[in-house]
Every structure is written in structure tokens, then in C-alpha cells.
Amino acid sequence: MDRFGRNWYKFSRNPMSIVGLVTVTVVVFLAIFAPQVAPQPEAAGKFVDFANASLSPRWRYPFGTDVIGRDIMSRIFFGFRFSILMGVVVLSVVVPPGVTLGLIAGYNQGTWLETVIMRITDIFLAVPPLVLALAITSVLTPNLFNAMLAVSLMWWPWYTRLVYGLAITLRHEYFVRSAETMGASKAHIIFREILPNCISPIFTKMSLDMGWVILIGSSLSFVGLGVQPPKPGLGTMVADGAQYLPDQWWISVFPALAIVVIVLGFNLLGDGLRDMFASEES
Amino acid sequence: MSFIAFIVRRLVHSIFVLLGLSVVIFIISRIMPGDPARMAVGARAPQWAVDNLREQMHLEDPLYAQYYYWLRDALHGDFGISLVTRRRVADDIKEVFPATLELTLFAGIIMGGAGIGLGTLSAWHKDKWIDNVLRVVSYLGVVTPSFVFAILFLLLFGMSLKWMPTMGRISADVSRPSSVTGLLIIDSLLAGNLRAFFDALWHLILPGIALAMSGLAQEARITRSTMSDNLTKDYIASARSLGIPEKVIMRKFLLKPSLIPTVSILGLDFAGTMSSAFLVEFIFNWPGMSRYGINAMLRKDLNAIAAVIMILGVVFIIVNIAVDLVIAQLDPRIRLAPGRGE
Numbered sequence: 001m002d003r004f005g006r007n008w009y010k011f012s013r014n015p016m017s018i019v020g021l022v023t024v025t026v027v028v029f030l031a032i033f034a035p036q037v038a039p040q041p042e043a044a045g046k047f048v049d050f051a052n053a054s055l056s057p058r059w060r061y062p063f064g065t066d067v068i069g070r071d072i073m074s075r076i077f078f079g080f081r082f083s084i085l086m087g088v089v090v091l092s093v094v095v096p097p098g099v100t101l102g103l104i105a106g107y108n109q110g111t112w113l114e115t116v117i118m119r120i121t122d123i124f125l126a127v128p129p130l131v132l133a134l135a136i137t138s139v140l141t142p143n144l145f146n147a148m149l150a151v152s153l154m155w156w157p158w159y160t161r162l163v164y165g166l167a168i169t170l171r172h173e174y175f176v177r178s179a180e181t182m183g184a185s186k187a188h189i190i191f192r193e194i195l196p197n198c199i200s201p202i203f204t205k206m207s208l209d210m211g212w213v214i215l216i217g218s219s220l221s222f223v224g225l226g227v228q229p230p231k232p233g234l235g236t237m238v239a240d241g242a243q244y245l246p247d248q249w250w251i252s253v254f255p256a257l258a259i260v261v262i263v264l265g266f267n268l269l270g271d272g273l274r275d276m277f278a279s280e281e282s
Numbered sequence: 283m284s285f286i287a288f289i290v291r292r293l294v295h296s297i298f299v300l301l302g303l304s305v306v307i308f309i310i311s312r313i314m315p316g317d318p319a320r321m322a323v324g325a326r327a328p329q330w331a332v333d334n335l336r337e338q339m340h341l342e343d344p345l346y347a348q349y350y351y352w353l354r355d356a357l358h359g360d361f362g363i364s365l366v367t368r369r370r371v372a373d374d375i376k377e378v379f380p381a382t383l384e385l386t387l388f389a390g391i392i393m394g395g396a397g398i399g400l401g402t403l404s405a406w407h408k409d410k411w412i413d414n415v416l417r418v419v420s421y422l423g424v425v426t427p428s429f430v431f432a433i434l435f436l437l438l439f440g441m442s443l444k445w446m447p448t449m450g451r452i453s454a455d456v457s458r459p460s461s462v463t464g465l466l467i468i469d470s471l472l473a474g475n476l477r478a479f480f481d482a483l484w485h486l487i488l489p490g491i492a493l494a495m496s497g498l499a500q501e502a503r504i505t506r507s508t509m510s511d512n513l514t515k516d517y518i519a520s521a522r523s524l525g526i527p528e529k530v531i532m533r534k535f536l537l538k539p540s541l542i543p544t545v546s547i548l549g550l551d552f553a554g555t556m557s558s559a560f561l562v563e564f565i566f567n568w569p570g571m572s573r574y575g576i577n578a579m580l581r582k583d584l585n586a587i588a589a590v591i592m593i594l595g596v597v598f599i600i601v602n603i604a605v606d607l608v609i610a611q612l613d614p615r616i617r618l619a620p621g622r623g624e
Binding site: 120126136224260263 | 299306442564579580587590594
């Protein structure tokens with residue numbers, strides 16, 4: 001069996017991993033094709049339909065409508081867009097510098113470079129990411145872009161720390177030693193010898209982090225510092241609906257469950273990947 | 283001796299981290315567009331008042347001097363005047379911090395107690411139905427944001443079933459005990475006021491559990507996995523072969539070593555509740571520091587934002603050092619090994 005087939009076999013042995021993969025696939029599909037699959041695509045914006053306002057869940061509106069008559073299900077599909085966008089942008093901004101700094105610090109263990117990088121990392125890890133992200137977004141203008149910027153600023157140290165831990169063990173391995181004796185450049189050793197051996201943990205962490213970044217993004221939206229209405233951020237929708245509790249519970253409960261589903265999906269997927277990579281090594 | 287050296291090193295390291303954090307906070311508070319002095323006096327104030335205030339706030343000085351003044355005042359507990367409440371930020375914080383401390387301590391106790399309890403239960407009945415149910419529930423607990431729990435609890439127990447109060451720390455018709463510690467359940471006990479005690483406790487339950495849920499689930503998962511790993515170890519098998527009763531094995535040989543990873547994560551999670559509290563206090567209208575912080579953030583009240591973050595940083599560091607001490611108590615290898623941390 002080829003490598004892909006073997007890995008797929010290992011991954012698919014756990015039914016929960018498959019659940020995660022399917023959930024993530026469905027959510028990404030709904031996010032990309034929201035304008036096509038949403039029953040009421042205009043609900044994503046400033047749409048008003050007072051005749052059908054505040055309807056409880058029914059056949060035509062499976063998740064009900066909000067106080068100005070927008071279909072909640074359609075808004076959730078569009079909300080997935082912001083969540084996925086947030087996760088993808090933050091991780092693509094954060095992973096390359098975070099990983100590079102971790103590699104540099106780990107390979108130069110015992111030098112001032114390591115000290116400087118890792119102490120700066122400590123500072124950012126000293127406060128919960130949500131709090132600093134809240135503070136940064138609040139002094140800037142609250143919107144999706146600044147929310148992504150703030151979360152990115154908070155997130156790179158986790159990758160630095162992860163890769164640093166891997167690099168300090170890898171740098172004593174024989175293949176690194178032999179590359180050194182053959183006169184390979186530092187850049188070659190760091191990126192061609194050490195980095196390829198860090199890929200699986202980085203990959204696993206990225207999958208898990210998609211969930212956490214989305215969670216933080218929805219928390220920012222929830223307090224009004226993320227996606228701004230009328231745009232349908234999932235957290236924004238929960239917060240808006242909260243004032244109509246308990247009578248019109250569906251306005252906030254369904255978006256809240258949507259957040260749970262998306263975070264759950266990425267977590268199950270990440271756990272599946274981790275188990276797959278773990279069994280690959282043994 | 284080596285242990286004392288270890289603690290001293292942690293303290294020095296912490297001071298460094300706090301200094302770094304203060305630089306970060308200072309930078310955040312200066313990247314905001316606009317003139318802080320103008321914002322403080324309002325748009326209609328005359329220019330001379332703004333200039334006066336700029337002078338007072340050292341805004342005319344170079345950045346490093348501004349930082350120096352800011353840090354010097356902060357070290358004296360002076361974080362300036364809140365632009366929203368028009369009071370000293372330090373006085374505001376003194377009023378709201380105990381409420382947050384009470385809530386997070388309560389959540390921390392639930393988190394540790396229930397998490398370890400459920401994890402032990404799971405490990406003890408590994409792969410039976412009770413374990414499977416607990417595993418699914420704790421997975422859901424980990425991935426559900428605290429504000430979702432808060433809203434669901436509020437809706438279900440507060441509004442639909444009307445079992446629990448939905449806002450504040452104490453009912454309006456219950457007399458507050460005089461403040462000693464600031465924690466209502468302790469103050470009311472000190473005053474012998476049982477009615478206030480139960481009322482305050484009743485108010486704590488929903489926000490406390492909402493705040494504890496994700497950490498609780500995390501603790502249960504970790505306790506289960508460490509404990510079921512330890513159950514297969516040789517020393518447990520040899521204890522069993524000696525005929526030691528299962529309950530004694532559980533209590534004396536299994537629980538303590540299995541708690542080490544749980545305690546280190548518990549510390550992180552407890553500190554994390556301070557951040558989730560930002561959302562939960564908001565929902566339950568809990569008059570604590572996090573709600574104060576959120577309001578400060580929504581209104582760009584820089585001095586208050588800086589103070590709240592700085593205090594959270596201090597709490598984080600204290601918790602981390604406390605965790606190290608507890609783990610050293612649980613794990614003799616750390617206490618006895620010379621030169622740990624090398």
C-alpha cells in the first residue's frame with residue numbers, strides 16, 4: 001500500500017476522525033458556496049422582511065428568523081465564511097514567522113538569540129490571548145481585519161514554543177551533526193534538515209488551532225469587537241440574539257451551536273491527525 | 283537549597299516578564315489614533331485645557347520618558363484617572379476585583395473538584411458506558427466556548443425554569459455584609475449572616491459553572507488518561523498482588539502521581555477563567571473586573587485597559603508560581619533532584 005493509503009487507513013480507523021473530517025468539509029463547503037446554497041442569500045446583509053419577523057423554526061425557516069425577518073440558517077452559512085476566513089488568515093500569517101523563530105531559537109540554543117526570542121515569547125504567553133486581542137482591537141477600529149491582526153499578534157508565540165521544543169532535541173541528531181560536518185549552511189540545516197521533521201506536529205497544531213482561533217474570533221465578535229453588524233459574524237449573532245432571550249431563543253442558540261460544531265469539527269480532525277502521525281512514528 | 287534557587291529564578295524571570303508586558307501594554311495604549319488628552323477633556327473643551335493636560339500627562343516628552351513616568355506611577359498603584367468613571371482607576375479596580383476573584387475562585391474549585399472526580403470515575407470504569415458518556419460530554423465541554431455555556435445556562439436555568447438568579451452577586455432585598463475580604467460568601471459567613479451567604483452562593487452557581495465547564499472537561503480528560511496509564515503500571519500490579527484493597531491502592535498509590543499533569547493544566551485553566559470571565563461577567567451582569575475591563579475596551583478607556591491587563595498578568599504569574607510549588611509537593615523527584623531546571 002502506498003503511503004497515502006496507509007495513512008488514510010490509520011486515520012479512518014477512528015470513526016470520530018471521520019466525523020471531524022466530514023464536519024469540516026461540510027462547513028467549508030457551506031462557507032464557500034453560501035450564496036448558492038443559502039435559502040435566502042440576501043439575509044447576509046441589510047435585508048428586512050417584517051412580515052416574517054421573529055418566526056420560530058419551521059419548514060421554510062429551519063432555524064427561524066430574527067427580529068427583522070432574516071433567515072437564521074442563511075446567516076449562519078455566511079457566518080461560516082467569516083469564521084473560516086479568520087482561521088485561515090490568522091494561521092497563514094502566524095505560522096511562518098512563529099515556526100522560523102522557534103527553529104532559530106532552538107538551533108541556537110545557549111546563545112543570546114535563544115534568550116531574546118524565548119523571553120519575548122514568554123511575555124506574550126503571560127496573558128491569555130483573548131485579553132490582549134480584546135485590548136488591541138479595542139484601541140483600533142473594531143472590525144474583522146483588526147480582529148485578525150490582533151489575534152495574529154497574540155498567536156505566533158505558541159508555534160515558536162512548539163517548534164523550539166522540537167528543534168532543541170533534533171539538533172543533536174546524527175543527521176544534523178553530519179550536515180554540520182559537511183559544512184552545510186545554517187539556513188540549510190534549519191529549513192532542510194530540522195524543519196521537515198517538525199511538519200507533523202505543526203500540521204496537527206494548525207488543525208486544532210483553526211478551532212481555537214475561530215472560537216476567539218467569535219468571542220471578539222460577541223463583545224462587539226469583531227465582525228460588525230449587519231454582517232453575520234457568528235459571535236455577533238449570538239450577542240444580538242441574547243437580548244431576545246428567552247422568548248426568541250433560536251436567534252442566539254443556533255449561531256451558538258454553529259460555533260460549537262465548527263470548533264468540534266476541527267478538534268476531532270486535529271486529534272485524528274495527531275493519532276495518525278503518532279502511529280506513523282512508532 | 284536547589285528548590286529555593288529554583289523559586290528565586292522563577293521570581294526573577296517573572297519580574298522580567300512583567301516588565302516586558304508593561305512595555306507591550308504601553309505600546310498598545312499609544313498606538314491608538316487621536317489625542318488622549320483631547321479625549322479626556324472632551325471635544326468642546328478649550329485648547330488651553332488640552333495643552334495643560336498634555337503637559338500633565340507628559341505627552342510632550344519623548345516616548346521612553348513617557349514610559350518611565352507611566353511605569354513609575356503604575357508601580358505605586360497609580361494607573362491614572364478613568365476616562366469613563368472619572369475616578370482613579372485604582373479605586374475602581376479595588377471595588378470590582380473582589381467580585382471577579384470570588385467568581386473565578388469558585389469556578390476554580392468546581393473545575394478541580396469535579397474535573398478530578400469525573401476523571402477518576404472515568405478511569406476506574408474504563409471503557410464501560412459511564413466512561414464513554416463522560417468522554418463524549420467532556421469533549422463537548424472542551425470545544426464549547428464559555429459564553430455559549432453562559433447563554434445556554436441563562437436560558438435554561440435562569441429564564442425557562444427560573445431556578446436561578448440571572449444577574450448580579452446578591453439579591454436587592456438581602457442586606458450586604460460589611461466588607462472585610464470583599465468576597466461576599468466569606469464576608470457573610472464572618473458576619474454570621476446565613477441568608478446573605480446562601481443568596482450570594484446561589485448567584486455564583488450559574489456563572490461559576492459556565493466559567494468552569496471547559497476547564498472541568500479538560501481536567502477530567504487529563505486525569506482519566508494519566509490515571510488509566512498508571513493503572514497498567516507494574517507497581518500497581520505488585521500492590522494488587524500483595525492483596526492491598528483496591529480503595530487503598532486508589533487513594534495511596536494512584537491518585538497522587540496521577541494528579542501531577544492535572545494540576546499543571548488546572549493552573550493554566552484557572553488563569554484562563556480570568557479571561558473567559560470577560561464574556562461570562564458580561565452576560566450575567568456580574569459587577570467584576572472583567573466587565574469593567576470590557577466596558578473600558580468598548581469606550582477606549584486607556585488607563586483602565588492598561589490596569590486590567592497588567593493585573594491579569596500579575597495574577598497569571600502568581601498562579602504559575604503556585605502551580606510549581608504544588609507540583610513540587612506532589613512530585614518528590616522535583617523536590618529532591620538537585621539543580622532542576624538546568
